[in-house]
Amino acid sequence: MKTQKVWLITGASRGFGLEIARAALAAGDRVVGTVRSNPAQLTTALQNHPDLHVVQMDVTQEDQVQAAVRQGIARFERVDILVNNAGYGMVTAIEEATDAEVRKQYDTNVFGLLNVTRAVLPYLRQRKSGRVINISSLFGHDVVPGWGLYGSTKFAVEGISKGLAAELTPLGIHVTAVAPGLFTTDFLSTESYVAAKTIIADYQATVGPIRSGADALHGNQPGDPKKFAQVILQLANTERPPLHLLVGKDAIAMCQSNAAKLAQEIEAWLLVATSTDHDQRITASTIA
Template identity: 50%
Template sequence: MKIWFITGASRGFGALITAQALAKGDAVVATARNSKAITERFGEHPNLLPVTLDVTSQEQATAAAKTAIERFGRIDVLLNNAGFGLMGAVEEASPAEIEAVYKTNVFGLLNVTRAILPFMRQVRSGRILNISSIGGYRGAAGFGVYSSTKFAVEGLSEALHDELAPLGIHVTVVEPGYFRTDFLDASSLTSSSHIIADYEATAGKVRTLATSLSHNQPGDPNKLAQVLIDFADAPHPPVRLPLGSDTVSAIEDKHRKDAAILAEWRAISVSTDFITR
């Protein structure tokens, strides 16, 4: 039996993975801003520990980790899932909007990870799954600020992977594409209130497309949940796990474009080194 610690567990991927983990016989420390939302969704279960956690609070993260250890004795899998999106051109985003998305998506992930790592290091075991996005691998108009938070998650995850591998702790950044959840709804995706007409053909177009795509996304969230449940047993997990055909296509396209940049600009790129004689 594995012990999962899942943030943002009351809905979306977090709720689906919580349900499948419990069905498998694992135990779950399921966290949300209001633990009543966990109880309302899953009811009473001997392997479920609902915990109130605002990931932006280091104090709450530390308390939640301690509560989990007191109940189950260990944490085998940390799933950093809590987060939300911000849609709009970079210039349209207000300082308050930018700060809010960073506090949850980046600093929240750091708060929870730093609270749980001492317990994983003590036993030289554990897995950390950090939910990123297709937007964490390539930026796109209309999602610049959100993508920048997920780029941060990618960088943190790669560094953590190298730092923790010698200690028996595996870290993987998960990169979902567009899955049929409520991510494009107002409950998970905020839109900058300030609109600049000059961005109508770029960020403005994305706003329209997001509305039409909501609940018509190509990815099946139940399949993603099952993949991650099974992935927790993978003997040699990779540093990143792309999920969704759209993510795979986006990564392949970026690789082609980056290869073209290197081919065209290689002479300039390498010309900046000191010349050794």
């Protein structure tokens, strides 16, 4: 008989979060779905499912996060799977973004993820089991113009996930950074991503096409979010989950291209890079 799991999913009101919540409930599990606003929207979308508990929470507000996690634990007694999904994109050349715009991006995508992880981990450590699934991005492995700052937050998620895995695996808790490619969520809708207010003409050739192309690409991405949710469901039930999981042909192609470029750079600069050791170290054996 299947053991009923309890999921805590951030950013569950739409996109990946909503589809993962729907798939988990359909599989017979329980879900604590967190939303930044309008909890009734998620309740209605998931047809007031009896195994769904919706909590209003802004991941950037640590007090709210702690309270929301306590509510989820009070409702279902435990958390087995944390899905850090909340986040948003920003299209901008790096120079164009203001300090405030960059900090807001990091507050949600990085520090918000850390707030939620810190709130949930004590419960996972107490049970010596559980899963942490961090939603990264193909831009967490390589970047394109205009998505560099957003990509840097996902590089951070990849690094945090790697560190967490080293620390948590001995405690029976598995961590996976999931890097999806482009899926037909509302990520590229004008209501979801942010464009920096400043536009510098010198970046028209590189960032300009990205700015104008985002709306055209919206709705035409290759990935099916329902199928993505099934991958996450399979991941959560795998005995030995991977640390990194790229999802989508575009994500795999981008990562492979980046790995090849890195290998070429290492080879091209190998003699220079390995020329920095001291010529000779004085040791007891050389003195004797």
